[in-house]
Amino acid sequence: MSLSRRMEKQRLDDYRKRLLREREELLGLVARAQEEGRFADGEGTQDLADKAANSYTKEFLFHQSSNERSVLQLIEEALARIQEGNYGQCVHCGGPMESKRLEAVPWARHCVPCQEMQDQGLL
Numbered sequence: 001m002s003l004s005r006r007m008e009k010q011r012l013d014d015y016r017k018r019l020l021r022e023r024e025e026l027l028g029l030v031a032r033a034q035e036e037g038r039f040a041d042g043e044g045t046q047d048l049a050d051k052a053a054n055s056y057t058k059e060f061l062f063h064q065s066s067n068e069r070s071v072l073q074l075i076e077e078a079l080a081r082i083q084e085g086n087y088g089q090c091v092h093c094g095g096p097m098e099s100k101r102l103e104a105v106p107w108a109r110h111c112v113p114c115q116e117m118q119d120q121g122l123l
């Protein structure tokens with residue numbers, strides 16, 4: 001029997017709802033960042049200081065939205081794992097993830113030891 005089948009359906013459902021809510025929010029932020037990025041392009045009548053400020057803003061928005069995009073990707077993967085019935089298992093070692101970890105980061109892919117290895121570039 002897989003881990004997530006052992007995970008109560010109710011709890012799994014709570015994670016799924018949280019992930020969906022989080023995804024909704026991030027999609028809104030990404031859309032807004034794209035909108036502001038377009039706005040920051042301006043109409044070509046700015047002086048150099050404006051241009052510098054705008055390219056800084058664009059850079060900032062770009063990095064911010066690429067962070068959001070990678071979290072979105074992780075959320076999609078977590079939702080797929082719920083569907084496949086292996087949510088709550090580390091994608092690397094297959095071990096169970098602590099519920100504390102899932103509470104904090106419901107889209108986490110790795111258990112704590114594997115995450116530490118990945119952070120150190122060992123994975």
Ligand SMILES: [Zn+2]
Nearest residue numbers: 090093111114
């Ligand atoms: Zn692991």
